[in-house]
Amino acid sequence: MPDDIDLKAAINAVSDVVQNRPRPIREFDQIYMKTGDMVMQSEFVASWSNNKRLAFIGDGDSISVCVAYLHARDILDYGPSMTTVFDFDERIVGAINRFADRERLENLQAVLYNCIDSLPQSKLFECFYTNPPWGASNNGASVNLFVQRGMEATRYCGEGMIVIADDPELAWPQEVLYEVQSFASENDFYISRMMPQLHSYHLDDAPDLRSCNLIIKARPSNTERMGSQPIRDNARLDNFYGRDTQVRVRYIRERKRLDYGKADETEYEFELLEEVR
Numbered sequence: 319m320p321d322d323i324d325l326k327a328a329i330n331a332v333s334d335v336v337q338n339r340p341r342p343i344r345e346f347d348q349i350y351m352k353t354g355d356m357v358m359q360s361e362f363v364a365s366w367s368n369n370k371r372l373a374f375i376g377d378g379d380s381i382s383v384c385v386a387y388l389h390a391r392d393i394l395d396y397g398p399s400m401t402t403v404f405d406f407d408e409r410i411v412g413a414i415n416r417f418a419d420r421e422r423l424e425n426l427q428a429v430l431y432n433c434i435d436s437l438p439q440s441k442l443f444e445c446f447y448t449n450p451p452w453g454a455s456n457n458g459a460s461v462n463l464f465v466q467r468g469m470e471a472t473r474y475c476g477e478g479m480i481v482i483a484d485d486p487e488l489a490w491p492q493e494v495l496y497e498v499q500s501f502a503s504e505n506d507f508y509i510s511r512m513m514p515q516l517h518s519y520h521l522d523d524a525p526d527l528r529s530c531n532l533i534i535k536a537r538p539s540n541t542e543r544m545g546s547q548p549i550r551d552n553a554r555l556d557n558f559y560g561r562d563t564q565v566r567v568r569y570i571r572e573r574k575r576l577d578y579g580k581a582d583e584t585e586y587e588f589e590l591l592e593e594v595r
Contacts, residue, residue: 360384458497484530
């Protein structure tokens with residue numbers, strides 16, 4: 319992070335965002351990045367996407383909110399011109415939109431979307447960001463579907479930042495990295511930068527597992543490609559969120575509006591003092 323940034327202000331701002339987001343559902347590979355790494359990641363994403371229209375294909379971590387909030391608070395003097403988050407979790411979509419409304423983040427919005435469906439083409443984006451299910455049980459097929467939607471968002475003429483597992487001691491992250499890089503090459507994107515073993519997560523069963531930033535860019539010769547089709551091929555959806563799992567949920571619905579900064583009333587009860595007479 320650049321030396322001229324107020325680190326304490328940045329950490330406090332990201333803490334505001336963390337308080338706002340819903341708790342993760344492990345069944346869907348919602349695993350949140352640790353706060354210190356979120357601060358560093360948000361600064362890098364803001365710089366990378368400066369003055370560009372940015373699409374997030376999923377955003378459980380709320381990096382999109384951090385980037386917009388740090389810019390609005392003048393902690394960073396750069397950032398994307400417009401950010402749209404596409405996520406199938408209505409809790410995440412609602413939390414982002416409520417935070418954006420409360421903090422007057424006019425260049426941030428979230429829409430309900432599942433990556434198995436065709437991507438809405440209402441806007442042209444110049445770059446995309448995704449931290450998808452890491453594909454340990456499907457050889458990266460889940461990663462590549464999220465990456466495909468990102469490419470479609472930029473009409474195959476932009477850049478993408480892909481956050482995926484990176485561990486030189488384990489075979490499966492290396493295989494997934496290979497498959498994702500092959501998929502990028504097949505679609506006329508090349509690897510412009512890789513930042514290895516960069517992020518840590520709140521992950522009980524693998525606390526030391528880290529992720530990298532894999533940055534891809536369309537070849538200069540790429541021509542704009544329009545359109546997006548739903549995915550109905552079961553082979554691409556097998557083991558999507560882990561071994562022996564099937565894609566059976568279109569949306570995670572929010573049952574009621576929550577204030578994520580406070581304990582929900584279903585989490586506690588009162589044991590009263592005996593009445594003094």
